[in-house]
Amino acid sequence: MGTAQQADTGNSRTSAQASTRPQAGTSAGVLRAATVGPDEAVQLLDEHGAIHHDATFSPYIEKLDPEVVRGFYRDMAIVRRFDTEATALQRQGELALWVPVIGQEAAQIGSGRAMNKADYAFPTYREHGVALTRGLDLADLLKLFRGISNGGWDPRETNFHLYTLVLAAQTLHAVGYAMGISRDLAADPTTEPAAVVAYFGDGSSSEGDVHESMVFAASYDAPVVFFCQNNNWAISVPFEVQSKVPLVNRAAGYGIPGVRVDGNDVLAVYAVTRWALEHARDGHGPVFIEASTYRVGAHTTADDPTKYRMSAEEELWKTRDPLDRLETYLRAAGLADEAFFEQVTNDGDELAAHVRRATLAMGGADIRQKFATVYAQAHPLVAEELAWFENYEASFAEENTENSQTQGGAA
Numbered sequence: 432m433g434t435a436q437q438a439d440t441g442n443s444r445t446s447a448q449a450s451t452r453p454q455a456g457t458s459a460g461v462l463r464a465a466t467v468g469p470d471e472a473v474q475l476l477d478e479h480g481a482i483h484h485d486a487t488f489s490p491y492i493e494k495l496d497p498e499v500v501r502g503f504y505r506d507m508a509i510v511r512r513f514d515t516e517a518t519a520l521q522r523q524g525e526l527a528l529w530v531p532v533i534g535q536e537a538a539q540i541g542s543g544r545a546m547n548k549a550d551y552a553f554p555t556y557r558e559h560g561v562a563l564t565r566g567l568d569l570a571d572l573l574k575l576f577r578g579i580s581n582g583g584w585d586p587r588e589t590n591f592h593l594y595t596l597v598l599a600a601q602t603l604h605a606v607g608y609a610m611g612i613s614r615d616l617a618a619d620p621t622t623e624p625a626a627v628v629a630y631f632g633d634g635s636s637s638e639g640d641v642h643e644s645m646v647f648a649a650s651y652d653a654p655v656v657f658f659c660q661n662n663n664w665a666i667s668v669p670f671e672v673q674s675k676v677p678l679v680n681r682a683a684g685y686g687i688p689g690v691r692v693d694g695n696d697v698l699a700v701y702a703v704t705r706w707a708l709e710h711a712r713d714g715h716g717p718v719f720i721e722a723s724t725y726r727v728g729a730h731t732t733a734d735d736p737t738k739y740r741m742s743a744e745e746e747l748w749k750t751r752d753p754l755d756r757l758e759t760y761l762r763a764a765g766l767a768d769e770a771f772f773e774q775v776t777n778d779g780d781e782l783a784a785h786v787r788r789a790t791l792a793m794g795g796a797d798i799r800q801k802f803a804t805v806y807a808q809a810h811p812l813v814a815e816e817l818a819w820f821e822n823y824e825a826s827f828a829e830e831n832t833e834n835s836q837t838q839g840g841a842a
Contacts, residue, residue, distance in 0.1 A: 551628070
């Protein structure tokens with residue numbers, strides 16, 4: 432393992448703040464180096480299922496109850512099964528689109544399980560694993576992709592914000608929410624400390640919103656963790672075209688700590704995120720995490736990755752599968768038997784069946800409802816647009832009737 436934490440250069444923070452900041456210690460993964468190399472990342476569990484020690488992050492996992500570690504595997508396996516079922520539903524015409532998560536389960540389950548209940552997550556549109564850790568009924572995620580809802584759940588019930596389809600917009604929302612947490616604590620010191628996790632991908636890191644959000648977060652010491660899942664592809668653009676250096680090296684420009692972690696190692700992701708959240712909750716400001724992982728599937732079900740990437744690359748990353756490495760460890764350490772893995776498979780199948788039933792019971796989208804929520808009062812322009820839409824829909828019914836009559840006459 433090489434150096435994986437970016438330098439914390441500081442800025443206008445007081446010396447008192449600096450003295451209470453968590454120290455890096457002698458960890459090979461957290462030395463305060465100027466830059467992080469492309470092959471350097473915090474890793475506690477390698478692809479062969481072997482444990483590696485890290486002075487800073489190992490303590491976060493060494494005392495974990497075996498049931499918690501088994502829970503990491505169960506969560507990842509269930510999310511993968513959910514993902515395959517949602518993909519099948521889309522292929523069968525039940526969803527307009529689906530965004531696969533296969534390959535990124537460790538990055539999501541590890542970070543999601545590191546959060547406290549009071550913490551708040553701002554996802555993109557692919558954080559199905561984080562949704563599971565926050566207690567969502569995963570069937571609710573499909574309401575958006577079926578077109579019957581602009582969201583699908585109440586974010587206040589789970590501290591999991593609605594999916595954001597506009598790239599990187601959620602990073603701004605996350606920082607604003609984190610600044611609000613700071614104001615609440617200043618007004619009432621008895622308020623439970625909390626932090627925010629802003630999820631985004633390597634593609635979104637090129638958006639101006641990410642830069643602006645990091646500037647504000649650093650300026651106001653906002654309790655936010657920027658969690659970038661670098662899955663190596665921004666749709667069809669490979670990472671080496673997007674950035675000439677590891678993304679974590681950008682953290683120094685904002686004066687905030689940065690950590691690069693093996694995103695397929697659920698134990699390392701959990702430990703690094705726990706460390707970062709404690710750093711943020713304790714008033715030391717934001718942290719940037721780059722989780723190096725891989726998007727095994729397509730960007731969405733409308734995408735065909737065979738058109739732009741080599742199968743050899745996909746096969747290489749499959750050898751680093753997050754579920755396989757944790758299963759190898761659990762078996763070798765005697766922490767899980769065959770009955771456990773069979774039960775996980777059954778649990779995944781039950782969830783998939785539930786999601787399918789729930790999706791089919793949702794019915795179709797009532798597009799007219801979209802027109803009813805534009806203005807509080809009736810508006811002539813909206814009424815005109817609704818009339819156009821209804822005529823447009825009616826034209827399909829007329830066309831189908833004409834086709835049926837033509838076919839009947841030919842018979």
